[in-house]
Amino acid sequence: MTTSFKLPLKKGSVIVGKWKHGHYRVERLLGEGANGKVILVSKDWQWYALKIGQDAVDLQSEINALKALASTSMARDSYLKDVDDWVTPQGKELPFYTMRYVKGLDMSAYLTQHGEDWFPLLGLNLLRSLGELHQAGWIFGDLKLENIIVGQYGDVELIDFGGATQIGKGVKQFTEIYDRGYWNCGSRTADAQYDLFSFAVLCLQLFAPRKLHQLSKELLPQNRSIEELMELAKETPQLAPYLKWLEQAFSGSFKHGKEAASAWRMLAHQRRSLAKSKKTPRWLKVMIAISLISLGISASLYVLDYAGLLK
Amino acid sequence: MKQILLITDGCSNVGMSPIVAAAHAKSEGIAVNVVGVVDHGELGEYGASEIHEIARAGGGLSRLVQAKELAQTVQMMTRKTVVQTIQLAVQRELQSVLGNDSIEALPPEKRGEVVKVMDELTETSGLQVALLIDASASMRPKLASVEEAIHDLMLSLQARAGKSEIAVFHFPGSKQEDCVLSLDWTTHLKGVPSIFPKLHMSGTTPTGPALMKVVEHFIESSSQRKEMDGMIGDDVI
Numbered sequence: 001m002t003t004s005f006k007l008p009l010k011k012g013s014v015i016v017g018k019w020k021h022g023h024y025r026v027e028r029l030l031g032e033g034a035n036g037k038v039i040l041v042s043k044d045w046q047w048y049a050l051k052i053g054q055d056a057v058d059l060q061s062e063i064n065a066l067k068a069l070a071s072t073s074m075a076r077d078s079y080l081k082d083v084d085d086w087v088t089p090q091g092k093e094l095p096f097y098t099m100r101y102v103k104g105l106d107m108s109a110y111l112t113q114h115g116e117d118w119f120p121l122l123g124l125n126l127l128r129s130l131g132e133l134h135q136a137g138w139i140f141g142d143l144k145l146e147n148i149i150v151g152q153y154g155d156v157e158l159i160d161f162g163g164a165t166q167i168g169k170g171v172k173q174f175t176e177i178y179d180r181g182y183w184n185c186g187s188r189t190a191d192a193q194y195d196l197f198s199f200a201v202l203c204l205q206l207f208a209p210r211k212l213h214q215l216s217k218e219l220l221p222q223n224r225s226i227e228e229l230m231e232l233a234k235e236t237p238q239l240a241p242y243l244k245w246l247e248q249a250f251s252g253s254f255k256h257g258k259e260a261a262s263a264w265r266m267l268a269h270q271r272r273s274l275a276k277s278k279k280t281p282r283w284l285k286v287m288i289a290i291s292l293i294s295l296g297i298s299a300s301l302y303v304l305d306y307a308g309l310l311k
Numbered sequence: 312m313k314q315i316l317l318i319t320d321g322c323s324n325v326g327m328s329p330i331v332a333a334a335h336a337k338s339e340g341i342a343v344n345v346v347g348v349v350d351h352g353e354l355g356e357y358g359a360s361e362i363h364e365i366a367r368a369g370g371g372l373s374r375l376v377q378a379k380e381l382a383q384t385v386q387m388m389t390r391k392t393v394v395q396t397i398q399l400a401v402q403r404e405l406q407s408v409l410g411n412d413s414i415e416a417l418p419p420e421k422r423g424e425v426v427k428v429m430d431e432l433t434e435t436s437g438l439q440v441a442l443l444i445d446a447s448a449s450m451r452p453k454l455a456s457v458e459e460a461i462h463d464l465m466l467s468l469q470a471r472a473g474k475s476e477i478a479v480f481h482f483p484g485s486k487q488e489d490c491v492l493s494l495d496w497t498t499h500l501k502g503v504p505s506i507f508p509k510l511h512m513s514g515t516t517p518t519g520p521a522l523m524k525v526v527e528h529f530i531e532s533s534s535q536r537k538e539m540d541g542m543i544g545d546d547v548i
Contacts, residue, residue: 187466
């Protein structure tokens with residue numbers, strides 16, 4: 001349920017923290033998640049993304065997840081910066097938190113702008129991020145195009161941790177078309193396979209968004225299945241090298257994000273060496289054929305010669 | 312935790328007021344959520360306001376949606392209501408311990424701790440959801456979506472750590488009953504081919520009396536449980 005609420009926010013207005021008194025200058029709206037709005041703000045010449053919610057409990061639950069992740073390996077550069085409340089001019093108290101601001105594009109726009117050659121790397125970077133989460137005992141949950149930002153040189157960043165769920169619990173937030181349960185492919189209990197399933201749907205979303213949408217609209221609920229998803233993957237030329245990987249992701253046969261990432265990596269590199277080695281056999285085959293023929297000729301000559309000698 | 316989820320597409324027109332019935336439910340500790348299905352706009356202003364009133368009296372949420380959004384809505388509302396029920400209980404505790412009236416009044420660090428406990432309770436506490444489905448003639452084309460939503464809800468509930476059960480009722484019955492039990496308390500839908508096999512749909516919409524029946528069923532089954540608990544222990548149920 002998207003909580004839609006009006007905010008008296010104009011460019012240049014200032015959000016002040018009630019507890020820690022941080023001053024944040026509003027630049028513009030970045031986006032809207034299920035639990036609130038994300039705004040680009042500046043403080044001391046530094047950009048931040050500020051998420052402001054209406055429901056203190058929902059937002060706090062998200063902050064707790066971020067904090068738990070910050071204490072694990074995900075903390076390369078702490079994602080969560082500040083947590084506070086803002087008293088609006090109308091006297092309403094709204095909870096907010098600030099995060100590192102990542103400038104970039106969504107995956108689909110990135111591939112259009114920079115070329116589809118980037119796809120294997122984006123996939124790998126994303127799978128690695130997911131793998132780190134899984135190792136820390138969490139899943140991302142609501143993996144979808146809107147929640148991923150690609151920065152420079154294919155750097156992938158997950159944003160909006162509203163769906164982040166501890167492994168073993170019920171997935172907190174999800175989007176139907178990316179949801180394993182929606183496609184009759186398993187439960188909504190948080191496990192690494194849940195994220196990997198969504199990742200596989202994301203691949204379809206990137207290269208066949210219209211067909212995917214149509215499929216979900218036309219199929220009867222009981223007919224949604226791996227087979228239908230795989231059928232669509234097979235019709236998508238960009239995914240041809242990944243068909244086996246996708247099937248494994250859809251059926252939940254990767255143990256965790258790390259295994260899925262290394263399988264993906266193998267494919268990404270194999271594909272390049274395969275493309276090279278494909279050319280070699282052609283001339284090799286010709287050479288072998290020539291040498292075989294000449295061997296045959298010389299052998300038969302030899303036999304003939306031998307027979308003649310016998311005479 | 313106990314919830315009733317009413318799915319309807321029109322105004323009640325027989326028997327007691329559904330708003331009174333919802334207030335009864337609330338006094339029994341049962342939250343009432345209402346989803347209005349508005350596919351062809353036959354609900355009207357009066358119907359819409361009745362839906363919101365029922366939810367308000369029942370301490371629950373109300374939404375007006377298209378049939379195709381039912382699954383997502385039902386699942387989210389149920390979850391949201393669980394959170395709210397726990398929030399209310401926690402708020403009461405806070406008030407008696409700290410004199411604070413809300414979670415918002417706590418500084419962010421303390422709030423984090425409280426919400427952690429709430430999330431844990433949300434995951435682990437037992438939950439019973441009774442779905443009450445309006446099966447009057449105009450709902451016929453929407454029943455497939457309703458069934459899908461019920462299956463989807465079950466899937467989400469099964470992912471919880473706590474025990475979750477659903478029961479399904481529809482109204483009115485074919486023999487002039489106010490309300491019929493279509494599926495009694497269950498934790499799974501395996502082997503349930505169709506929840507609404509061949510319904511005889513009539514024109515009346517006795518929403519109020521049907522709600523009362525569901526409340527009574529809650530009371531009956533909880534007293535039965537207590538007896539059973541006394542006799543054989545609770546894992547049998």
